[in-house]
Amino acid sequence: MSYFSDIYKGIKTLLTGMSVTGKYFLNSRKGAITQQYPDNRDSLKMFDRFRGEVVMPHDENNEHRCTGCQKCELACPNGSIEIIWDRKVDPETGKKKKMIEKHIYHLGMCTMCGLCIEACPTDAIKWAQNFENSVYDRSYLTRVLNKPGSRLKPGVEE
Amino acid sequence: MNHISLSITKNIHNWLFSIMPEGAASITEMVLIALVYLAIFAVAGLYLVLLERKVAAWFQLRLGPNRVGFKGLLQTMADALKLVSKELTGTDRADKFLYNLAPYFVIISSLMALAVFPFTKEFQAFDINIGIFFLIAISSIGVIGILLGGWSSNNKFALIGAMRSGVQTISYELSVGLSLLTMVLITGSLQLSEIVEVQKNGWLIVQGHIPAVIAFMIYMIAGTAETNRAPFDMVEAESELGAGFHTEYSGMKFAYFFLAEFINMFIIASIATTIFFGGWLSPFGVTESIPVLGVFWFLGKTLLIVFLMMWFRWTFPRLRIDQLLTLEWKYLLPLNLLNIVLMALIVWLNLTIQF
Amino acid sequence: METTTNNSNFKSEEYFINMGPQHPATHGVLRLLLTIDGEIIKKVEPDLGYIHRSIEKMCERDSYQQIVHLTDRMDYLSSHINNEAVCLTVENALQIEVPDRVKVIRTIIGELTRIASHCLWWGVMGMDVGALTTYFYGFRDREMINDIFEETCGARLTMNYNIPGGLMFDIHPNFVKRVKDFIAHFKTKLPEYDTLLTGNVIFQKRTKGVGILTKEDAISFGASGPVGRASGYSCDVRKHHPYSALDRVTFNEALKTEGDTFARYQVRIQEMWESLSIIEQLIDNIPEGDYKVATNAVIKLPKGEYYQKVETARGELGVYIISTGTKNPYRVKFRSPGFSNLSLLSHIAVGGKIGDLVATMATLDIVVPDIDR
Structure with a gap:
């Protein structure tokens, strides 16, 4: 008799399984968990802390906060940050001061660990939420973060 | 029409x-x-x-x-x-002739089977008097294509898939045949158009009540296995064999296998519709005066059964090859034989439900 | 065939088949050399090294802060716990006492990671035995956890949220609410997992009595995590050597004695319930305080050897650091759970069918980058 009860129980478990999927099938109109990605670009907002790429914010006077201390360059595990700097004369004080020429960021080598941003004493670099980073040529992934002609914001000291 | x-x-x-x-x-x-x-x-x-x-x-x-x-x-x-x-790729040292032949076996056998279905009254390409027999015979040819494809691909995964398919189809052919035979006991004819005519007194699943429902369940299980669909997709078993017998096929030759799988599903559902659910007949003869609507009823019933098979596929895990055979030889076949006796008794004692 | 397998072992009916490195069942670039007699497996030889990135060697080059982000890339499904292991080792070596807040947050996120990993495993397990729909249900629930991680840590998978001395930044204001939402959601979905897959007669036939691992074998092969516990080997590091805030919560160690594939499955399902209960105990009373203690910018561990083990979603992860007192470790060794769990495979899969091998592999829950490192 256990032969028939096995069959009965087996079919019962199969039907309970089907009831689960069936329930989702009937509710499929409202239940889709996928996103229509390129279509929902306008409404798609990443979280504030999302690590997309490293950027250096500039204010309206084209001034940034990077003093060229190179702490980010040291903190980076992969060597994705290179800082080219020079000692130049500060036009306001007239003294020689360390200033960046180029803050080079290799996005292609970056593992988004966030150590550079942790290390920065002046909050000169931060995360941007842009995640569409694909390019056709990998040389585009090497970026100069400070804008041309930009300079250190006065008052920012290491 | x-x-x-x-x-x-x-x-x-x-x-x-x-x-x-x-x-x-x-x-x-x-x-x-x-x-x-x-x-x-x-x-x-x-x-x-x-x-x-x-x-x-x-x-x-x-x-x-x-x-x-x-x-x-x-x-x-x-x-x-x-x-x-797409480019048609192939493997080194494959048996080129059989390799190229295999998809045609599969697709032709499934297209041939379609000819005998009465989609509505007198809308039938080939009303042969051994319709069910023809269907069962034709649907077994497809497995030759699968075996050939797996064998000639020169790929061991494909070969395992093909061998599984051989084992599976030979076993489940029995259940499909016997469960249809159970219903033939009521109709007394193998001709599909005649089987539909008989059902004007009530669909066979109603006429044959208990044994007919059992036969339908067995038929659905065996039919799903015949089409090599999940939960019986041992042949393709994507997590075990990659793609199974059609691993080495590309482009249109792959498409033939793929299309044949779906047409086979349609065939299995169509047989179920014709034998168990009255073919193109409408429920209670609602639209009997307009035979054109028979196509609608036929397709509606068929698609419902197709949907049922899809529901199986997307819910159940796959069986293992030995469990597949256990299911067939230890469960379906004995039950089927019992069911035939039961059906014979019911037909003999005139216990069928007629309207 | 000529290159890797000993030809003299072949009987005439046996043949050799190469499963992987690109195969859906191996979950990554793992190659299995199978010797098969028809459908029956006679021999399994895992072949590793396809995704070896020499993380241990790279650690010798990096400072202690930088090591942490490499461990994300080992067992990427329990990256937070990996990070925690390195941070705990460094903190113990420096004898830093991290604030309570850090401990609690680390434990909560660690348990969330465990649930996320098991969700993914459940989906993939279903897919390996042929039930494709489970994959999407598992991922739906994992997605909620990933959103929590993304909001708080900034990344979904390779979070790198721990630093030696605490956390990189404080939790997001929404964190507690989101976690509570998730717990409420997941409590309704976990029973569904059982109705859909666990109870299914086909699934039970596929898994019961398959790939049996005895307790003795589990211990001698160094199995850990759910694999060991399904054989009755009580090996939960969280229970025996509690770290972070795990000493202040009560939970049951999921133990089974059958040792088969189904037992491993059940252990993981039960672990999800236990993790939920751990999170529930902690989420309402996250203590106030700092999210990190200040460490030197250049961390130098005192000369010596340090070992710390944690329980990842896969089992016991050990971090062994030899320091010579410089800013880089002299040698780092990770004792990864996947490696010793995989070594079981050739022992327990022999004699089964190909389908059994796939089901067994699925419950070993292998992450190949964790094995190769």
């Missing part, structure tokens, strides 16, 4: 016979019908693929294809186009 389309076919028939000799006219007619069937079922197969993908998406909290054409209706057409344009 018998008023409008039959007169059209009759007109074509008369016209053809008027412009050419009798032999040539018959051949032209056959070719024409074959082309129509081919066209219809290429499209039907493609839309079944689309349906499967949509249904799967709805089971799985997804959206499914929705980009090509209105709500994705042209998606599978685009896929077919892509497959046609």
